[in-house]
Amino acid sequence: MTVDAPKTLFDKVWSEHIVTEETPDTPAILYIDLHLIHEVTTPQAFSVLREQGLPVRRPDLTLGTMDHSTPTTPVRSLRDLNVAGEGAAKQVVRMQENCRDFELELFAFDSPYRGIVHVIGPELGATQPGKTIVCGDSHTSTHGAFGALAFGIGTTEVGHVLATQCLLQRKPKTLAIDISGALSEGITAKDVILATIAHIGVDGGTGHIIEYRGDSIEAMDMEARMTVCNMSIEAGARAGMIAPDDTTFAYLHGRPRAPRGRAWDDAVVRWRALRSDAGATYDKYVGIRGDALQPMVTFGTNPGMAVGVNEPIPSYNGNATLRKALDYMQLLPGKPLTETSVDVVFVGSCTNSRLSDLRQAANIMRGHKVAPGVTMLVVPGSQQVKKEAEALGLHDIFRAAGAQWRESGCSMCLGMNGDTVPQGKLCVSTSNRNFEGRQGIGARTVLASPMTAAASAIRGRVTDPREFL
């Protein structure tokens, strides 16, 4: 009798999707269960299908939305939206044509389910444990919060999945990140992941799939887990995963695309097996003390350049990359960011635009005003999040404080839709990338949690949110 070697969560999902095994000469053919598509990274892929006369192999496993280049300005009817810029407008039109011609489901402008691709997948219950999920977007890692193997792909690969529902892949290595201890009040999933990236570096996960484990992770709700997995790519890892548990199942139960009745019961039995076996080994291990964390903020031009909000910015000590980053940010080593004044605050993006994120920001904002001279944008992750937030009156809290309440989309995370931070201005942002120019030419980005963003909006300088607790 042989006993199977203990497997990791990743091993289990990977091996369940192998159409043909990899050999030294050829990669594995990996089957994809859910292909999410959006307007920016698909037009060239559809062109290949048209040139070769190929259909989309599995329209039923393909889901489209428009999020990156779409406007977020409030309008009376979503049908009246005008897309900023000729190129963006053309992309949106092309997306509609492609989905129509290839008979794909598209959550278009007038759909109540439209939103950021990584918000709507989970919200619809289309994101499920054990699935392989891809999208032409690096933050596809978000869906790993459900125990799915989810990663970003390029446009050529989008074409491969459209035409064959498969990808050619080499098996990556595994990295276990254990996060232990109860998070203090005012410390969120965003602080956990920023601290993790600062610890392992922006290339600490390159070539690996991360599995986040430990009691800090187990205690998180699904939206917090999504925030953690979302930024796996900022540590260089294409995917991050968390083993599904009762929290996962409770989140999915009753959602539109989740299984129902007998199929639900069967699915939960299957999903419960999606845990790393005792004794399973990983290629690398990292441990993080969750109970020792501070609210985190970035001071440089990549997400690994982060410190506790009250800690001094480190000196560059001959590090040219760090020196260039601080020059760009117009910040000095040795001082904490709390002395830095803020021009713009952005609450949104696939990292932090879900209901719990908006609620955390609103709880800080309630009864306060956005500081004079500060512009604050609150952009819900989907039209459903917007509706739920409005049902709770969160929009009234933001508006009363002087913040702008927008339609859903990627918005100021990457500024493709006209929502940009002006040249040289400093933005405290709940998004995922503080790269040079990411939010606009010359924009200076400080990544932070929704609570830190809200507190900073009120004070007009980078602020520890615990001052408001």
Place this chain on the structure above:
Amino acid sequence: MSDIDTDQIIPARFLTTTSREGLGQHLFHDWRYGGDGSPRPEFVLNTEAARNCRVLVAGRNFGCGSSREHAPWALLDYGFLAVISSEIADIFRSNSLKNGLLPITVADAHHRWLLDNAGATVDIDVATSTLSLPNGVSATYPIDAFARYCLVEGLDQLGFLRKHDDAIRRFEESRPWTP
């Protein structure tokens, strides 16, 4: 410098295109051009020495960030054939290989030499995955055997996948559960 991200290689505002062509003009746009659109003389690609260079030598962890395939499209359209670094980000590497841009990772010592000897002529033998420096040093660089085969033979990966249609169908039919 290290950790050059794909937002630097091709800023997001240039992604509103529906074709693969013409992105070279926007390569490293905000480092290459000032606010008024004039070239920044201090940026390396604007120097006379870099005029005809076909190989980009970049700091560690090149191509991190977004999955935009526009990054290798822009590098190729500009005229680069290969990128050399001590580490190259996963998605950028994959996207590059899909388009015939050669991602080469080398040991720190060779990387340092290349950074210190900008403009040197290197020899790249794709068939044997060998990089030869003018100082006499030769090194093999890691590359997936299949990716190399595709580069050398010009194999169409979509065509390769489609040849496995029967296996894909059998997989779909034999699954204990359906997505």
